[in-house]
Amino acid sequence: VCRLSPADHDAGVGARPELLASVGRPVDGVEAEVRDERGAVVAAGLTGEVWTRSAAMMSGYWGRPGMTAEVLREGWLRTGDLGHFDGDGYLYLDDRAVDVVMVDGDNVYCVPVEAALARHPAVAQAAVVGRHSDLTGEEVCAFLVPAVGCGPSPEVAGEACDLVERALARAHRPTAVFWVAEVPLTARGKPDKRRLRERAAAAAEAGGGRA
Incomplete structure (x- = not known):
C-alpha cells in the first residue's frame, strides 16, 4: 500500500527524523485516505481509519458476505488500521481500531x-x-x-x-x-x-x- 524509499530514510536520519515513524506514501496504483466514523475524509494530522483502493484488492471473504460488506465499501477497503497523513502525504499508523x-x-x-x-x-x-x-x-x-x-x-x-x-x-x-x-x-x-x-x-x- 505504501512505501518509504531509501531517499526518505536518508531524509529521516537527517532533517526529518519523524519520517522513520511513517510507513511512507501510497505507491503507484494505490489510493489511500483517512476517514472518520461517518466515512468522511479527515484533514492531514487528524487520526481516522485508513481506507485503500487498488486493482490488487481482495474481492471479499470466502463464504462470509457479512464480513465482506463490513470492510468493502463502494470499491474501497476499510483496513481497520487507524492512522493519519502529514502535510506532505506520508502516512503514520497509530493503532488498530479494535484497540x-x-x-x-x-x-x-x-x-x-x-x-x-x-x-x-x-x-x-x-x-x-x-x-x-x-x-x-x-x-x-x-x-x-x-x-x-x-x-x-x-x-x-x-x-x-x-x-x-x-x-x-x-x-x-x-x-x-x-x-x-x-x-x-x-x-x-x-x-x-x-x-x-x-x-x-x-x-x-x-x-x-x-x-
Whole structure:
C-alpha cells in the first residue's frame, strides 16, 4: 500500500527524523485516505481509519458476505488500521481500531501508551488494552514485562504510568497494571490483545490489578 524509499530514510536520519515513524506514501496504483466514523475524509494530522483502493484488492471473504460488506465499501477497503497523513502525504499508523480505549469520551490509542511505558528502564515490554469502567466507560490496563535483573514493583509501575501522563495526557494513564513474565502472542507473533482483555476483565471481577 505504501512505501518509504531509501531517499526518505536518508531524509529521516537527517532533517526529518519523524519520517522513520511513517510507513511512507501510497505507491503507484494505490489510493489511500483517512476517514472518520461517518466515512468522511479527515484533514492531514487528524487520526481516522485508513481506507485503500487498488486493482490488487481482495474481492471479499470466502463464504462470509457479512464480513465482506463490513470492510468493502463502494470499491474501497476499510483496513481497520487507524492512522493519519502529514502535510506532505506520508502516512503514520497509530493503532488498530479494535484497540482504541474510550475513556470519558476521549480516544486513547494503545501504541503511544505502550511506547511511553516501555521508556522506563525497568520495563522490557508493555501491552495495553481496555476494560469496562463504571466511572469512565472504559479504563486503560497495562501489562508490563520486567527488564532483565528487575522484578515486579509497584514503584516502577507508578513511575512508568507517570511517563505516560507526562508524554500524553491524564486520560491515557493506566489505572490498572499487571506484571507478567511474558506477553501472550497470537499465531502471527503479535501480542494477543483478546487474551489480555479477557484477563483484565477477569481481574476486575476479582478486584485486582489496581494501579
